[in-house]
Amino acid sequence: MKISLIFASTVLVVFISLAGNAGTVTDDYDVANTTLTATMMNNIKAAVNDNDSNISTNASDIVTNTNNINSIVANAVATAELTSFTLVTNYTDVLSLTINAPAAGYVHVTATGMIQLSGKTNASSSEFASVYVGVTNAANTTPLSSNFTRFYRNGTDGTGSYNIPYSAQGVFPVTEGSNTLYIVGRENGGSGSAGIWYNRLTATFQATQM
Numbered sequence: 001m002k003i004s005l006i007f008a009s010t011v012l013v014v015f016i017s018l019a020g021n022a023g024t025v026t027d028d029y030d031v032a033n034t035t036l037t038a039t040m041m042n043n044i045k046a047a048v049n050d051n052d053s054n055i056s057t058n059a060s061d062i063v064t065n066t067n068n069i070n071s072i073v074a075n076a077v078a079t080a081e082l083t084s085f086t087l088v089t090n091y092t093d094v095l096s097l098t099i100n101a102p103a104a105g106y107v108h109v110t111a112t113g114m115i116q117l118s119g120k121t122n123a124s125s126s127e128f129a130s131v132y133v134g135v136t137n138a139a140n141t142t143p144l145s146s147n148f149t150r151f152y153r154n155g156t157d158g159t160g161s162y163n164i165p166y167s168a169q170g171v172f173p174v175t176e177g178s179n180t181l182y183i184v185g186r187e188n189g190g191s192g193s194a195g196i197w198y199n200r201l202t203a204t205f206q207a208t209q210m
Contacts, residue, residue: 076102076205086195087131087187091142094133094183094196099203101174106206109135110169111183113199115151117162119192129153129190135201136182137172143184146170166196174205 080097087094099107115131134148147170153162172181181203187194 076100077203079200079202081201082199084195084197085185085199086193087185089186089188091132091140091184091186093139094185095199095201096139096180096182097201097203098178098180099174099205101176101179101205103176103207105174105208106171107174107179107181107203108169108171108206109137109181109201109203110167111135111199111201112165112167113183114197115162115164115166116195116197117151117153117190117192118194119161119190129192129194130188131185131194131196132188133166133183133185133196134168135170136184137174137179139180139182141182141184143168144170163197179203 076099078097078099080095082095085094095111101107111133113133115133117129117131130150130152132148132150134143136143136147147168149166149168151164151166168183172179181201183196183199183201185196
């Protein structure tokens with residue numbers, strides 16, 4: 001960095017303060033007709049060069065930090081998809097994904113898709129069908145009541161096939177590294193079959209619980 005100093009009839013006397021990693025130039029007082037000494041000039045030069053070096057270092061750190069942040073974001077979002085799955089009478093893993101958490105924190109998990117009932121109801125009021133779909137952080141487990149959705153049809157609704165969108169979500173604590181999340185589902189009652197289609201599971205990492 002090149003510096004040119006021009007002095008008028010009143011000369012500014014400056015003192016240098018080096019604090020931390022940065023050099024600063026402070027204006028303490030003006031003294032008329034005072035000559036800057038070689039020591040003063042060297043102090044000015046040292047401070048300016050110090051700041052120039054720190055500016056270059058900060059610019060490099062900004063680039064490094066930006067790359068690190070982009071890497072964390074890339075590793076902290078995961079999505080998995082499955083076209084179709086036939087449900088059984090106990091909770092079973094439908095779809096799973098693994099998210100690479102950059103640190104201990106939480107993941108917000110969202111599951112979406114479509115429930116399909118085929119011939120699961122008839123004209124009898126005693127004939128019914130229900131489907132449960134939820135998200136968990138352990139394989140083949142019953143989800144918390146806040147983490148699942150339920151679809152129910154009574155026998156008096158008539159025979160036939162029924163399709164309805166579903167959505168379930170949950171927030172789970174995670175440790176640094178690989179963590180696996182699941183869509184689980186089950187069906188109950190009626191004849192025929194039940195399944196879920198076009199399933200999509202997304203997990204997003206966050207450092208603190210929302």
